[in-house]
Amino acid sequence: MKTTALTPWHESHHAKMIDFFNTLLPVHYETGIIAEHEAVRTHAGIFDVSHMGQLLFKGEAALNQARLVLSQDIDAMVKNQVKYGFILREDGTMVDDVLCMKTCDDEVLVIVNGANIDKVMAYLDQRFSGSSLVENDSDFYSVIAFQGPLTQTLIQSIVPTPLDYYTFVHGTFNGVEMFVSRTGYTGEHGYELIMANKDAQKVWEMLLNLSEHVIPCGLGARDSLRLEAGMPLYGHELNDDLTPLDVNLGIFVPKHRRHLFGLEERKPRFKRIGFVLNDKAIPREGYTLTQHGQNVGVVSSGTFSVTLKRGIAMAIINADVNLEETIECVIRNKSYSIEIIKLPFIKK
């Protein structure tokens, strides 16, 4: 199993560690998921997300490959811009969802899910017949997410110039070379910092020392925060069989690029919805949704919302389901009426 540069720190701070797709990462610290979740909603938290991968497309030939597989229009991006999108197959299905950072005029750094690094590399290799020009820098970098309302002020002692949403800077800050990007996976104001593994602990402690209100948070809170924010997670809302159109994410595939992925004419087969339960029950991944006794979909992610104090979930349902009529979620042989909520659950 892989570890991160911060694994010794997590273990010495009594984190509960799990094997997350072959990387040992903290689920929560002694504070627990609820306190960590609340800290990010009200103050600030830091997350070790070093399992995320970094793939570099450098030079015109590599960019030409990126242009064929990324949904993003990298030529429409300006330097220091970040864009969300996908690595797509020619049939429009998703290999991964990714952030694309325009690091130079002739270079993009693509942030992929840790669980998908090998799959993406294999896909690129196959797609370009063994001549993939991507450079996998994942083992070189650590990533720390710094999230919560307090981060807006606290970041100023590291990066003095304010950053617009979905932009980043690259430079040496407090003696550490890093990328600082105004992105995140919590629905809060926040940043993601990418640095060499050797500097990870220094940055981690630098962030913790900014304020007593900054606490370390694990993957448990990260998952409950992103779900409240209505953000999809690969392996749950997204997978190898679905296209972005099937999960209401077509907006991230520009119209003029859809022909590359066979998505010009393709109709969505499914839709992605968010719902709450008003009973004391929690919808979980894999639970069935029914309408008039027929199976119409499945819960892709579900949890107890720490903020709403209710069960919330995202689900993938058939495209033709009438949302005006009652849909039920089957939990342990009992059916509960769901209340569909326009995502995100938490509006900021």
Next chain:
Amino acid sequence: MNSVKEGYYYLSTHEWVKQESDTTFLVGISDFAQHALGDIVYVALPEVNDNVKQGERFCDVESVKAVSDVYSPVSGTITEINTSLEDSPELLNQDPYGVWIMKVEGSLDTSGLLDSAAYTLHLENEH
């Protein structure tokens, strides 16, 4: 971490039973169980007068991350449930050996259970 209380009997699935009188028993979950679950947010309580059987599921406990079955270490009839868990499920995290889930009228067959020494050994071996 993972304390074991003496005088209680345990299932290997981390529930405890404590004898209150000759025929009444209290049932809860162990410190290991509450640690493993993490923050408990909901307890689906059984109902008074339900019959329970040793080794069979009688309720489920939900944490932020997951739902878990809870098995009864004792056979008998439920005479009382701890209704304070409806609004304060986190009590199970805070005081796992002081907070019980149900009170059962019945008889205890300890042959299928672990005493505190055996349960301590079980925790060491299994985890």
